[in-house]
Amino acid sequence: MLIASLIERKRDGGRLSPAEWTELIARYTAGDVPDYQMSALLMAVLFRGLHSTELDALADSLLRSGDNLHFDGLASPVVDKHSTGGVGDKTSLILVPLVAACGVAIPMMSGRGLGHTGGTVDKLEAIPGFRTDLSLRDVERQVRELGCAMLRQTPEICPADGRLYALRDVTATVESIPLIAASIMSKKLAEGLTGLVLDVKTGSGAFLPEMDRALELAKTMIGLGESRGCPTVVLLTAMDRPLGRALGNALEVEETILALEGKGPPDLMEVTLALADEMLVLARVAPDHAAARRLLEKTLASGAALDMFGRLIEAQGGDRRIVDDPSLLPQAGAVEVYRAPATGTVSQVEPRQVGRAITELGGGRRTLEDVIDPSVGFVITAKPGDRVTAGEPIASIFARDKAGIETGTRALGQAIVIGEAADPLRLISHRVTSRGVEVLS
Amino acid sequence: MLIASLIERKRDGGRLSPAEWTELIARYTAGDVPDYQMSALLMAVLFRGLHSTELDALADSLLRSGDNLHFDGLASPVVDKHSTGGVGDKTSLILVPLVAACGVAIPMMSGRGLGHTGGTVDKLEAIPGFRTDLSLRDVERQVRELGCAMLRQTPEICPADGRLYALRDVTATVESIPLIAASIMSKKLAEGLTGLVLDVKTGSGAFLPEMDRALELAKTMIGLGESRGCPTVVLLTAMDRPLGRALGNALEVEETILALEGKGPPDLMEVTLALADEMLVLARVAPDHAAARRLLEKTLASGAALDMFGRLIEAQGGDRRIVDDPSLLPQAGAVEVYRAPATGTVSQVEPRQVGRAITELGGGRRTLEDVIDPSVGFVITAKPGDRVTAGEPIASIFARDKAGIETGTRALGQAIVIGEAADPLRLISHRVTSRGVEVLS
Numbered sequence: 001m002l003i004a005s006l007i008e009r010k011r012d013g014g015r016l017s018p019a020e021w022t023e024l025i026a027r028y029t030a031g032d033v034p035d036y037q038m039s040a041l042l043m044a045v046l047f048r049g050l051h052s053t054e055l056d057a058l059a060d061s062l063l064r065s066g067d068n069l070h071f072d073g074l075a076s077p078v079v080d081k082h083s084t085g086g087v088g089d090k091t092s093l094i095l096v097p098l099v100a101a102c103g104v105a106i107p108m109m110s111g112r113g114l115g116h117t118g119g120t121v122d123k124l125e126a127i128p129g130f131r132t133d134l135s136l137r138d139v140e141r142q143v144r145e146l147g148c149a150m151l152r153q154t155p156e157i158c159p160a161d162g163r164l165y166a167l168r169d170v171t172a173t174v175e176s177i178p179l180i181a182a183s184i185m186s187k188k189l190a191e192g193l194t195g196l197v198l199d200v201k202t203g204s205g206a207f208l209p210e211m212d213r214a215l216e217l218a219k220t221m222i223g224l225g226e227s228r229g230c231p232t233v234v235l236l237t238a239m240d241r242p243l244g245r246a247l248g249n250a251l252e253v254e255e256t257i258l259a260l261e262g263k264g265p266p267d268l269m270e271v272t273l274a275l276a277d278e279m280l281v282l283a284r285v286a287p288d289h290a291a292a293r294r295l296l297e298k299t300l301a302s303g304a305a306l307d308m309f310g311r312l313i314e315a316q317g318g319d320r321r322i323v324d325d326p327s328l329l330p331q332a333g334a335v336e337v338y339r340a341p342a343t344g345t346v347s348q349v350e351p352r353q354v355g356r357a358i359t360e361l362g363g364g365r366r367t368l369e370d371v372i373d374p375s376v377g378f379v380i381t382a383k384p385g386d387r388v389t390a391g392e393p394i395a396s397i398f399a400r401d402k403a404g405i406e407t408g409t410r411a412l413g414q415a416i417v418i419g420e421a422a423d424p425l426r427l428i429s430h431r432v433t434s435r436g437v438e439v440l441s
Numbered sequence: 442m443l444i445a446s447l448i449e450r451k452r453d454g455g456r457l458s459p460a461e462w463t464e465l466i467a468r469y470t471a472g473d474v475p476d477y478q479m480s481a482l483l484m485a486v487l488f489r490g491l492h493s494t495e496l497d498a499l500a501d502s503l504l505r506s507g508d509n510l511h512f513d514g515l516a517s518p519v520v521d522k523h524s525t526g527g528v529g530d531k532t533s534l535i536l537v538p539l540v541a542a543c544g545v546a547i548p549m550m551s552g553r554g555l556g557h558t559g560g561t562v563d564k565l566e567a568i569p570g571f572r573t574d575l576s577l578r579d580v581e582r583q584v585r586e587l588g589c590a591m592l593r594q595t596p597e598i599c600p601a602d603g604r605l606y607a608l609r610d611v612t613a614t615v616e617s618i619p620l621i622a623a624s625i626m627s628k629k630l631a632e633g634l635t636g637l638v639l640d641v642k643t644g645s646g647a648f649l650p651e652m653d654r655a656l657e658l659a660k661t662m663i664g665l666g667e668s669r670g671c672p673t674v675v676l677l678t679a680m681d682r683p684l685g686r687a688l689g690n691a692l693e694v695e696e697t698i699l700a701l702e703g704k705g706p707p708d709l710m711e712v713t714l715a716l717a718d719e720m721l722v723l724a725r726v727a728p729d730h731a732a733a734r735r736l737l738e739k740t741l742a743s744g745a746a747l748d749m750f751g752r753l754i755e756a757q758g759g760d761r762r763i764v765d766d767p768s769l770l771p772q773a774g775a776v777e778v779y780r781a782p783a784t785g786t787v788s789q790v791e792p793r794q795v796g797r798a799i800t801e802l803g804g805g806r807r808t809l810e811d812v813i814d815p816s817v818g819f820v821i822t823a824k825p826g827d828r829v830t831a832g833e834p835i836a837s838i839f840a841r842d843k844a845g846i847e848t849g850t851r852a853l854g855q856a857i858v859i860g861e862a863a864d865p866l867r868l869i870s871h872r873v874t875s876r877g878v879e880v881l882s
Contacts, residue, residue, distance in 0.1 A: 007613035011487065036476035040612035043484035046452065171481035172448035 001027075003037045011044040018057035025061035029160040035167055042164075042173040050178035052223070058178070059224050062186035065160035067136055069107055069192040074144060076105040077283035080191055081275055082184055083199035084207055084217070085117040087351035087358075088242035091199065091272045092120045092150070093256040094264070097308035099276050100148035101299045104283040107143050107191050108150045109157065113364050114169075116205070116355030118252070121152040122364075126249035126330060126374035130318035146315050148308070157190045177213060181220040188225075195231045195282030197275050203240030203425050205351025211236070211429070218432040226434045233278045234432040237271050238425035241349040241384050244268035248363050248377015248398060250329040257326055260306040262297075267383070267427055274428055330375040332398035336405045338378075338412050340388040347419035349380060357411030361404050373400060378408065384422040442468075444478045452485040459498035466502035470601040476608055483605075483614040491619035493664070499619070500665050503627035506601035508577055510548055510633040515585060517546040518724035521632055522716055523625055524640035525648055525658070526558040528792040528799075529683035532640065532713045533561045533591070534697040535705070538749035540717050541589035542740045545724040548584045548632050549591050550598065554805050555610070557646070557796030559693070562593045563805075567690035567771060567815035571759030587756050589749070598631045618654060622661040629666075636672045636723030638716050644681030644866050646792025652677070652870070659873040667875045674719045675873040678712050679866035682790040682825050685709035689804050689818015689839060691770040698767055701747040703738075708824070708868055715869055771816040773839035777846045779819075779853050781829040788860035790821060798852030802845050814841060819849065825863040 001023055006016055016024070024041075027033045050058065071078050081095055096106050110120035110132075121132050132152040134142070142149040155162055161183050168174045188196055198221055201207070202214045218234035225232030237243075244265045246255035258264050259272060277292040286292035299305050310320040322328045358364045362373040375398060382394035394416065397408035431438040442464055447457055457465070465482075468474045491499065512519050522536055537547050551561035551573075562573050573593040575583070583590040596603055602624050609615045629637055639662055642648070643655040659675035666673030678684075685706045687696035699705050700713065718733040727733035740746050751761040763769045799805045803814040816839060823835035835857065838849035872879040 004611050004613050007484075011484070011613050034476070036480040036608060037612055039477040040480040040484045040614060043448075043452070043481045043488075044613070047484075047488045167477060170445050171478055172445050172452050172485070173481060 003033055007037060007041045007044060010041060010048055013048050015051045016054055018053055021054060021057035022061050025058065025065065025160050029065050029163065038164070039167055039171040039173065042168060042171065042176070042179065045179060046173050046176040055178045055182060055220070055224065056227070059182040059186045059189070062158050062161045062164070062182060063189055066158050066190065067156040068190045069136055069140060071105065071140065071143065071192050074105060076103060076147065077194040077285065078105045078107065078143075078192060079195045079197070079279045079283045080106055080108055080188060080193055081197045081199065081279060082188055084180075084201050086201045086239040086243060087117060087205050087355040088244045088247045088252065089118065090123060090244065090246070090252040090256050090259075091268070091275060093123060093253065094259045094272045095276050095279070096148050096150055097260065097312055098272075098296065098299060098305040099279050100146070100312075101304040101308040102280055102295050103147075103285050104279060105143050106148040107139050108148070109153055109187060109191065110150065111153060116352045116359070118249070118355070118358070118364070120150070122372060122374070123249045123252050124150055126253050127313055127318040127322055128328065130313060131316050134316070142315055146311060148312055150312065150316070153187070158186050161186055175207065177208070177217050177220055181217060181224060185221050185224040189228055189230060193230050195279070196225055196233075197278045197282065198232065198234040199271070199275055200234055200236050201239035202236050202429065203238050205239040205242070205355065215430065215432065215437065218430075222432060222434055231282055232434070233282060235274055235278065235428055236430040236432070238427050238429065239351055240425045242351050242354055242380060243271060245379050245381050246377070247354055247380065248358055249372070249374040251377045251379060251398060253322070253329055254326045256309070257306065257323055260300065260309055262300040270427055330373075332375040332400065334399045334401050334405050336397050336409070337393045338395040338397055338409060340382070340390055340392045340394045340418060341413065342418045343388065343390045344418040345420060345422055346382045346384050346386045346388055346394075346416065347422045348417040349382065349384060350415045350417070353411060353415035354378065354380070357408060357415065360407055360411065361399050376400060376404065378412065380412070380416070382416060384424040388418060444474055448478060448482045448485060451482060451489055454489050456492045456495055459494055462495060462498035463502050466499065466506065466601050470506050470604065479605070480608055480612040480614065483609060483612065483617070483620065486620060487614050487617040496619045496623060496661070496665065497668070500623040500627045500630075503599050503602045503605070503623060504630055507599050507631065508597040509631045510577055510581060512546065512581065512584065512633050515546060517544060517588065518635040518726065519546045519548065519584070519633060520636045520638070520720045520724045521547055521549055521629060521634055522638045522640065522720060523629055525621075525642050527642045527680040527684060528558060528646050528796040529685045529688045529693065530559065531564060531685065531687070531693040531697050532709070532716060534564060534694065535700045535713045536717050536720070537589050537591055538701065538753055539713075539737065539740060539746040540720050541587070541753075542745040542749040543721055543736055544588075544726050545720060546584050547589040548580050549589070550594055550628060550632065551591065552594060557793045557800070559688075559690070559796070559799070559805070561591070563813060563815070564690045564693050565591055567694050568754055568759040568763055569769065571754060572757050575757070583756055587752060589753055591753065591757070594628070599627050602627050616648065618649070618658050618661055621648075622658060622665060626662050626665040630669055630671060634671050636720070637666055637674075638719045638723065639673065639675040640712070640716055641675055641677050642680035643677050643870065644679050646680040646682070646796065656871065656873065656878065659871075663873060663875055672723055673875070674723060676715055676719065676869055677871040677873070679868050679870065680792055681866045683792050683795055683821060684712060686820050686822055687818070688795055688821065689799055690813070690815040692818045692820060692839060694763070694770055695767045697750070698747065698764055701741065701750055703741040711868055771814075773816040773841065775840045775842050775846050777838050777850070778834045779836040779838055779850060781823070781831055781833045781835045781859060782854065783859045784829065784831045785859040786861060786863055787823045787825050787827045787829055787835075787857065788863040789858040790823065790825060791856045791858070794852060794856035795819065795821070798849060798856065801848050801852065802840050817841060817845065819853065821853070821857070823857065825865040829859060
């Protein structure tokens with residue numbers, strides 16, 4: 001197999017055979033294909049796309065490059081959720097204990113924040129003592145005993161994807177729908193799932209801002225899941241503004257606790273419950289969506305969901321007392337209220353600017369090696385469409401020191417636009433399944 | 442400078458600034474930019490092209506990455522010729538002594554054969570003892586003393602281009618017009634020329650078979666040359682069949698000697714004289730094309746051109762006796778006549794197939810490390826449009842042994858198509874200068 005001629009064929013719009021993809025990924029994983037050939041091929045794929053036979057072969061090759069989770073003999077259904085990433089998105093932290101408390105097993109593998117988006121692993125690690133570096137055998141044991149586990153990506157699962165992703169990140173080849181789909185789905189399919197719910201973000205703060213590309217990604221991932229025996233449902237949700245109010249790792253854990261008490265901000269609760277609802281129906285622990293909603297509300301109201309969060313924290317070495325006393329979470333050195341600079345309608349809360357501002361405050365990474373400060377961030381109570389009066393408190397800034405407060409104030413001055421009107425995206429705009437696309441209204 | 446964001450900008454159709462190209466190439470040459478980022482960028486360039494400001498900056502950066510030839514104080518004009526490569530193209534071997542004998546200095550740097558095309562350096566090295574690894578100071582001295590020198594590419598000139606070209610070769614990023622133009626012109630501009638003639642091949646055996654892309658390449662190279670004070674003329678010539686009759690390194694040297702005696706095949710003489718004519722006019726040793734032709738014919742007829750070839754060979758360590766006794770060139774172990782398998786019109790002599798067959802016989806390289814046998818190849822006397830009768834000799838096969846003869850026979854059976862009619866390209870179809878395109882008829 002001459003790699004240069006494979007690249008040439010893809011460059012010119014042709015297809016690689018499944019056997020060629022399989023050999024290519026196997027040889028790349030073995031270190032026999034240099035990165036400079038793979039990155040040229042990835043760029044050609046970005047321009048030319050992948051035929052469905054190529055996508056299948058790529059996803060299967062990534063999947064086969066490592067180990068899988070095994071839940072043979074487990075009575076509970078095993079379901080997971082994945083999001084394409086956003087700002088303020090702490091739904092995973094809420095969903096995992098909530099859905100597990102409803103009798104569904106969840107082995108959730110998540111990423112760290114990078115770029116302007118936060119990462120579930122960083123949020124979990126804001127909890128003192130919380131360990132996310134579980135082995136696959138640890139995960140299997142904990143899921144059997146407790147019903148859930150939350151871990152960081154491990155090289156045991158899809159190591160070829162790990163290498164490819166690192167290469168894509170530095171060669172501007174991330175934004176390819178088939179490459180994103182193969183990367184996400186290979187890792188999720190390695191979790192041994194009965195079903196999968198995906199949250200594809202749209203709008204200015206999403207990796208794929210355009211609705212049509214988000215829908216294409218949704219359909220591509222559903223195709224990969226369903227054809228491998230994993231029923232898959234996608235919700236398209238708005239990321240043209242942050243989700244919820246709390247933005248920053250420890251602050252988002254605190255909002256998670258509120259949400260598990262049923263008192264989270266409305267937008268956060270709506271998205272979380274919609275995703276959880278789909279998970280329960282896929283898992284068949286609820287016969288329909290109405291029954292699923294009732295079960296979720298009962299589980300929140302009874303305190304069972306919050307209790308499960310405490311047990312999850314304890315099982316993974318964290319300090320479960322934070323559930324009752326969030327002041328045990330890392331606290332910012334300086335806090336200041338941010339007031340509306342003018343009277344009018346909040347027309348925008350720009351998520352990319354907010355996400356980058358968290359990084360500037362020390363709460364996000366510029367490179368994977370950066371050490372972050374979990375305490376910093378924002379609580380933004382104003383949402384697009386809200387009427388505000390000049391001088392009214394609309395956010396709080398949590399920083400290391402006075403200089404950070406200034407940075408944060410400047411950033412909010414840019415990110416929160418007060419004007420005449422707002423035209424935010426619908427919070428949950430589409431529901432996509434193997435049967436088609438439902439436009440929600 | 443974040444390389445990934447440069448790649449992203451080019452990928453999305455934007456431009457890099459001249460300063461960015463300059464820094465990028467400097468850092469790549471210094472080893473500070475990894476090949477995997479450069480290859481992704483090159484693939485993005487292949488899809489998106491380069492704006493003229495980017496092309497200028499790239500060519501200048503390549504040029505500045507190494508040393509130049511200097512001919513200050515030399516009375517003779519310094520002119521060179523470059524071809525985009527073909528099968529049977531030995532025009533350089535004929536032109537250099539012919540034009541030098543007319544009083545023009547020529548420091549010609551050439552490549553080796555790769556893919557289906559032959560290389561001038563391989564042809565020269567078929568001459569026993571001939572050395573092509575001259576230093577730039579050797580070249581300057583020899584050009585001042587003799588009037589010409591022929592050398593292989595040296596890392597002293599455009600080392601950044603050398604690294605880039607090696608990377609492009611294995612990442613399917615060769616076929617980009619701006620990258621080809623920058624690569625060729627940076628090396629030629631480093632030769633300190635008064636003028637440059639380019640032979641851009643078209644047709645099935647050319648790197649860019651399509652006429653419109655060949656014209657685009659021609660205009661791009663002329664733009665680069667003229668704006669740097671190097672008047673540049675391009676002829677588009679046919680490579681839908683081999684040029685001349687002899688194909689293979691030693692065989693082509695033998696045909697060169699015939700041509701320098703004025704007895705070469707008509708197509709080879711026509712292309713060579715047209716290119717030489719342009720060189721003499723650019724060099725101003727002839728006031729117009731008619732005068733140039735007269736000077737060339739006189740120089741061939743007097744034996745001065747052939748004598749210059751002998752002196753060139755001697756100057757570079759070769760055995761100049763081959764000029765009078767071509768049997769001193771490497772001789773094939775087995776020779777056999779190839780006869781027309783049917784009666785009809787030769788409709789095709791497919792140059793790619795012939796070129797690949799030479800490689801199969803051991804006369805070309807699969808990788809740059811291969812050692813080649815200079816003696817093997819073909820002499821094909823039939824040209825597209827010729828009427829042939831079944832059983833009539835139309836070629837000779839030169840091979841190492843009996844097995845090679847069989848390989849060669851099979852290859853000619855595929856490459857030479859006998860049918861009803863032929864529709865070959867016009868041998869010299871266009872003349873392109875800074876003033877425009879002349880379609881020749």
